[in-house]
Amino acid sequence: MYQRIFDQLNDFLTQTLLVFTPLNPDAFQGVFIKKLSNQNIVREKRRISAGNTASTVNQTHLDVTGRDSMLFFFETLNDQTTTIQGIDIDLYCNNYAYLKEINSARPQKDNLGNTSFVRLAYGVPRNTLGKGDDLLHSLAYKKYGHTGSQVQINMPDSREKFSVFHSLAFLDDALVFLKYDYTHYLALLIPARFCQGLYEITGTRGNQNVNVPVANPAYNKGVADRLAGQRIRKEMLADEVAVNSIRGSVFLGAAAGTDILRLAKARVSQGAFRKLLFLKSHKCCLCGITVTQALRASHIKEWADATQEERLDPENGLLLCANHDALFDRHLISFHPETGKLCVSKALTLEQRQALSLPGDMTLSLSGRMKAYMKIHYQKFKSGEV
Ligand SMILES: [Zn+2]
Structure with a gap:
């Protein structure tokens, strides 16, 4: 049928x-x-x-x-x-x-x-x-x-x-x-x-x-994901073009540059890259929230520092709720690149940790490529802690 x-x-x-x-x-x-x-x-x-x-x-x-x-x-x-x-x-x-x-x-x-x-x-x-x-x-x-x-x-x-x-x-x-x-x-x-x-x-x-x-009686997740990956990759390249045209059309003073990067990040984290991460999961990988409207695709190695290939790599992404995305983006939380253990900045008080649903003890399982990206994120987190 x-x-x-x-x-x-x-x-x-x-x-x-x-x-x-x-x-x-x-x-x-x-x-x-x-x-x-x-x-x-x-x-x-x-x-x-x-x-x-x-x-x-x-x-x-x-x-x-x-x-x-x-x-x-x-x-x-x-x-x-x-x-x-x-x-x-x-x-x-x-x-x-x-x-x-x-x-x-x-x-x-x-x-x-x-x-x-x-x-x-x-x-x-x-x-x-x-x-x-x-x-x-x-x-x-x-x-x-x-x-x-x-x-x-x-x-x-x-x-x-x-x-x-x-x-x-x-x-x-x-x-x-x-x-x-x-x-x-x-x-x-x-x-x-x-x-x-x-x-x-x-x-x-x-x-x-x-x-x-x-x-679909012959549904094969591998095939479907590969086709979806191709489609989404096309969209992501379109996102990149749009971001570049935003950058090109605005006078870039020092402050404007930061704004543009923020704009670019928002576009990418809520656009096609997010769809790519949705192929794997539909919840915040830290707190498990499943309200998809509140989920963002966070780049582990920052979008601004990444090559185009790294920007499109799903292994360079974490699906996080808006709160946890903001913390991860500002390096107030990170994950240890070897053990995957959650690390929370000393700048956050116990009350704040609790209010932000940050578990005291939590480990994320990281693939090989994720570890490499996380190493860079973790170093920035560490340098903010001293
Ligand atoms: Zn969360």
Whole structure:
């Protein structure tokens, strides 16, 4: 079934988009197909009834229901905890451009007084597409456990690309999530007219919250990581170019230089390098916090001192929460390059250590290359201690 779904997706892309790169099924852990019901459409404020009250709200999330669907987005299920994690959603930019081109709609009122919309155009607009296989990045977050039976994909900001993309949806369209990894998805929106084959394969009938997850039966983490590595490396080179252009465009006084470095570091630690570290883990390697929004990719050998190769090396990175990243960045903590034991600056009081959740005794396991990078970090930490 998995391969047949990809055939359908590639078929859609071939029919509607002038330039595209066929989706490679091996690059993904699985695919999730949601047939959109009227309440999933972000087109205008909607009237909803809850008990005796009716109110008008903006639709700001997608509900994903069913055990298998939830497992598509979270690794474990339980009824106790609420987990919120930031996720990256890539959109094919020409899927997005295509949808914008065919977005002419006719409104009609339903018997609840809500306006529903019918898409008027389906054709392939001439000369407006073909921008290549670039991806538009968007942020959203996934929330698990508020009822123990569903995951929400939330769109925190209506100007975020994913919410704009989602606002181009109509009834019975398919919103398809392809899962690169735990926090990183590719989204495609397929207009209803092109969904027949997709719905036949997945046995999708009815119109209420149809959720169909399909795992990749041949999923091979090694292959997927290698493909992801190639993709992310391309993004990281783009980050480098962007940083260099920032540096080139600003007059560099002594103070400005420091600011630029800080800017560059922020860009890199929250951009593609972070995605690279996410391939290995989704938590702070010091305190274990899993709130992905608060996680930064910290370079062990500082970004400013590193060669380009070292900047792109995942072994030169630690995933740390914002607090621990700040401490590591300022050399107020380090790890012994041989034993991996956490070292905390004498400048921090006991109260501060406790408030910052710095364990008294903690060891990080370090690979050979990490030890070499850590040696440099540790020397700077030591020189700050005397
Ligand atoms: Zn932490």
